[in-house]
Amino acid sequence: MKKITTNMIKYIEEKRKKGLYGWDGIVVHPGYTLSDEIEFWGFTKAEVAARTGYTVQTISRIVNAKESIIPDMALKLERVFSGRPSADFWLGLQSSYDKYLAKVREEKKR
Secondary structure (H helix, E strand, C coil): CCCCCHHHHHHHHHHHHCCCCCCCCCCCCHHHHHHHHHHHHCCCHHHHHHHHCCCHHHHHHHHCCCCCCCHHHHHHHHHHCCCCCCHHHHHHHHHHHHHHHHHHHHHHHC
16 A cells, blocks of 8 residues: 655645535546546556456446446545545545436436
């Protein structure tokens, strides 16, 4: 596991200031954030897959917004990224995205 550095903390704080660690009315699939985190930490999808026990295909599907982050994955991502972002964060992003999709489907029925 990588050690959290001052630069990493600054990076996280900058994302918070820009609203990227919150919802602020913008809903995106958590895969976009996962992609950012992978890049920031200097990992490859294969490394994240190995560290989580999931396949590279699963990580790619999440990054490409074709698969959801489930609780088990959220806990593993929390460990991979040294607790920042947390499992609750990943699940919150997924929940917000799922709720948004449900709302869009509901509005289309009207």
